[in-house]
Amino acid sequence: MIGGSRFLTTDDVADAVLDYARALAQYGRSDIVRFPALVDGVAATSWLTLGPSSGSTLAAVSVSDAPIGTLEGANEASEEISRRTRTLEGDV
Numbered sequence: 001m002i003g004g005s006r007f008l009t010t011d012d013v014a015d016a017v018l019d020y021a022r023a024l025a026q027y028g029r030s031d032i033v034r035f036p037a038l039v040d041g042v043a044a045t046s047w048l049t050l051g052p053s054s055g056s057t058l059a060a061v062s063v064s065d066a067p068i069g070t071l072e073g074a075n076e077a078s079e080e081i082s083r084r085t086r087t088l089e090g091d092v
Helices: 011-027 074-088
Strands: 031-039 042-050
Touching: 011 031, 011 042, 011 074, 031 074
Parallel strands: none
Antiparallel strands: 031 042
16 A cells, blocks of 8 residues: 555566565665556556655565456566666676
């Protein structure tokens, strides 16, 4: 929940966001990521600021009855966020 709104996204996107947040914190950097999500049950695009200067804590919770099968653009978003992680860590 962020700003009073609950948002859900796919496992792949959540994993990529958490991994990138870890890498950004490790290198003392910040970035903004964009990904599809359900916000209060409505399909939307979400943006998060990640990194040590973002002023927020990020957490993921597994939801067994989540109404997400697929979200349009989720694969592309998780690939882009993972690419940023690899670039930051010098694995490109």
